[in-house]
Amino acid sequence: MPDTAPLLLVVDDEPGMLTLVQRFAEGQGFDVITRPGGYALLKELPNLNPDAALLDRNMPEVGGLELLRAISEADPGCQVILMTADATVDSAIEAVKLGALDYLSKPLDFDRLREILGGVRYSIARRQRLLAADTELASRFEFCGMVGRSPVMQELFDLIRRLAPHARTALVTGETGTGKELVARALHKMGPRKDRKFIAFNCSALVETLAESELFGHVRGAFTGAVEAKAGLFEQADGGTLFLDEIGELPLPVQAKLLRVIEYGEVQRVGATDSRKVDVRIIAATNRRLPEEVAAGRFRQDLYYRLNVVEIQLAALRERRDDIPCLTAAFVQEFAARFQKRVNALSPGAERLLHNAPWTGNIRELRNVIERACILSDGRILSEREVLAALGGGARLAAPPAAAASAPLEPEDVMPELDRGMIEQALQQVGGNRSAAARKLGISRRALYRRLDTFGLR
Amino acid sequence: MTPPDDVVDSPLLHQLKNHLSIVIGFCDLLLGDLPQDDPKRADIQEMRKAGQAALALLPDLSARMR
Numbered sequence: 001m002p003d004t005a006p007l008l009l010v011v012d013d014e015p016g017m018l019t020l021v022q023r024f025a026e027g028q029g030f031d032v033i034t035r036p037g038g039y040a041l042l043k044e045l046p047n048l049n050p051d052a053a054l055l056d057r058n059m060p061e062v063g064g065l066e067l068l069r070a071i072s073e074a075d076p077g078c079q080v081i082l083m084t085a086d087a088t089v090d091s092a093i094e095a096v097k098l099g100a101l102d103y104l105s106k107p108l109d110f111d112r113l114r115e116i117l118g119g120v121r122y123s124i125a126r127r128q129r130l131l132a133a134d135t136e137l138a139s140r141f142e143f144c145g146m147v148g149r150s151p152v153m154q155e156l157f158d159l160i161r162r163l164a165p166h167a168r169t170a171l172v173t174g175e176t177g178t179g180k181e182l183v184a185r186a187l188h189k190m191g192p193r194k195d196r197k198f199i200a201f202n203c204s205a206l207v208e209t210l211a212e213s214e215l216f217g218h219v220r221g222a223f224t225g226a227v228e229a230k231a232g233l234f235e236q237a238d239g240g241t242l243f244l245d246e247i248g249e250l251p252l253p254v255q256a257k258l259l260r261v262i263e264y265g266e267v268q269r270v271g272a273t274d275s276r277k278v279d280v281r282i283i284a285a286t287n288r289r290l291p292e293e294v295a296a297g298r299f300r301q302d303l304y305y306r307l308n309v310v311e312i313q314l315a316a317l318r319e320r321r322d323d324i325p326c327l328t329a330a331f332v333q334e335f336a337a338r339f340q341k342r343v344n345a346l347s348p349g350a351e352r353l354l355h356n357a358p359w360t361g362n363i364r365e366l367r368n369v370i371e372r373a374c375i376l377s378d379g380r381i382l383s384e385r386e387v388l389a390a391l392g393g394g395a396r397l398a399a400p401p402a403a404a405a406s407a408p409l410e411p412e413d414v415m416p417e418l419d420r421g422m423i424e425q426a427l428q429q430v431g432g433n434r435s436a437a438a439r440k441l442g443i444s445r446r447a448l449y450r451r452l453d454t455f456g457l458r
Numbered sequence: 459m460t461p462p463d464d465v466v467d468s469p470l471l472h473q474l475k476n477h478l479s480i481v482i483g484f485c486d487l488l489l490g491d492l493p494q495d496d497p498k499r500a501d502i503q504e505m506r507k508a509g510q511a512a513l514a515l516l517p518d519l520s521a522r523m524r
Binding site: 014016017020021023024027058085086106107108110 | 472475476477478479480482483484486487490509513
């Protein structure tokens with residue numbers, strides 16, 4: 001990161017002062033942009049993204065204090081220093097109250113300015129080192145595309161290593177966005193079938209008849225449109241692994257056929273009279289509570305028992321918040337590279353927001369938030385404002401295509417686990433604004449109102 | 459209103475102080491750049507001293523203008 005010198009914005013209506021400070025600050029290792037101030041600067045401000053700013057207090061059009069306010073609003077992470085020819089105690093107090101880092105009188109005391117700029121440089125370098133350290137950690141604790149140094153994740157990786165060589169069927173459960181497909185892929189990659197096919201299928205994506213022909217194939221003329229015989233996914237995955245996501249959505253008749261494949265290793269194409277042998281490892285996943293589905297008569301009990309011989313439960317992100325920094329670092333690195341951004345650090349405020357968010361959409365949501373924040377960012381440090389905008393932008397928008405396949409459900413269905421506390425917390429964080437709270441929780445406003453009624457919060 | 463230690467109460471004086479600050483600032487910059495044994499240092503020191511002296515006159519000037 002040595003190629004990224006911190007950026008200092010210097011604003012003064014006196015050109016000589018601009019040259020003077022520029023010469024000095026460049027000698028201190030800063031990139032410097034100078035502006036004479038005025039309304040034009042206010043307009044330009046959101047695109048400048050300085051790490052620090054040195055502002056003259058007395059300027060025509062827009063004064064230093066007003067500019068300070070505008071800068072703090074645009075980027076709370078930017079450190080602002082004011083300078084003035086007529087320093088008074090009152091004006092200094094006012095500036096510091098508004099968030100100024102320091103207040104210098106003219107003529108400038110270069111020793112003092114050197115100290116202040118040194119402090120700014122140090123704090124930026126520190127933030128960069130923090131993220132670099134978290135990125136380091138993320139790569140050290142990476143396992144088949146999953147990142148986690150928390151004990152639950154380490155146990156999970158261990159479990160996968162132990163199960164992968166043996167398990168014929170497995171059930172992966174966990175909330176939406178916890179990485180069920182990644183676990184399935186890891187089981188495949190660590191197992192004896194790693195060189196064979198891994199096919200993923202989302203059980204909720206297709207209507208019953210189509211799902212059936214997709215999974216088991218069909219013979220020519222089995223139904224209107226079946227002009228050619230077609231092998232189903234089970235046959236295609238023969239010798240490999242078939243991942244059945246959202247297994248809870250599978251229609252009952254198809255469940256019966258699936259059970260047959262698991263028990264006898266035989267598939268029957270739709271319309272066929274004979275069956276074929278297949279050898280497929282089946283990994284099913286769901287964010288539903290299957291025992292409840294069984295009790296409600298929506299899921300076959302025998303199939304459930306067949307599947308849950310090996311059950312892998314994934315923890316929600318809010319239960320392993322210690323992993324948020326490394327996950328964040330890994331995603332920042334990924335998206336900064338993809339969008340060619342300079343981001344290589346997070347502001348303390350941004351870190352706090354990410355650590356405390358409810359993360360109802362779990363890691364997928366975190367990933368989407370970081371992606372959006374990186375798109376919004378132009379500076380080196382991902383700011384509180386960018387993260388807030390990304391969080392508020394609706395956690396469900398812009399799911400990456402790879403993940404989208406496993407999240408087709410309406411959020412109200414997939415988040416029965418939103419409890420009273422989380423809703424209260426979300427409401428509190430947005431100052432009681434219900435639309436904003438719903439966005440934050442990743443549910444529709446109607447769904448939020450329904451829950452408010454349920455919990456008697458209305 | 460309590461008079462601050464360093465009164466500059468007219469735009470004119472304010473500007474004067476700004477200009478002197480630039481003179482002194484560039485002197486400081488040059489002094490920082492030049493090696494300790496450079497003969498030009500003494501000249502720059504003189505310029506700086508004169509600037510400081512002018513700066514020191516400002517409170518008086520301000521009092522007379524009242």
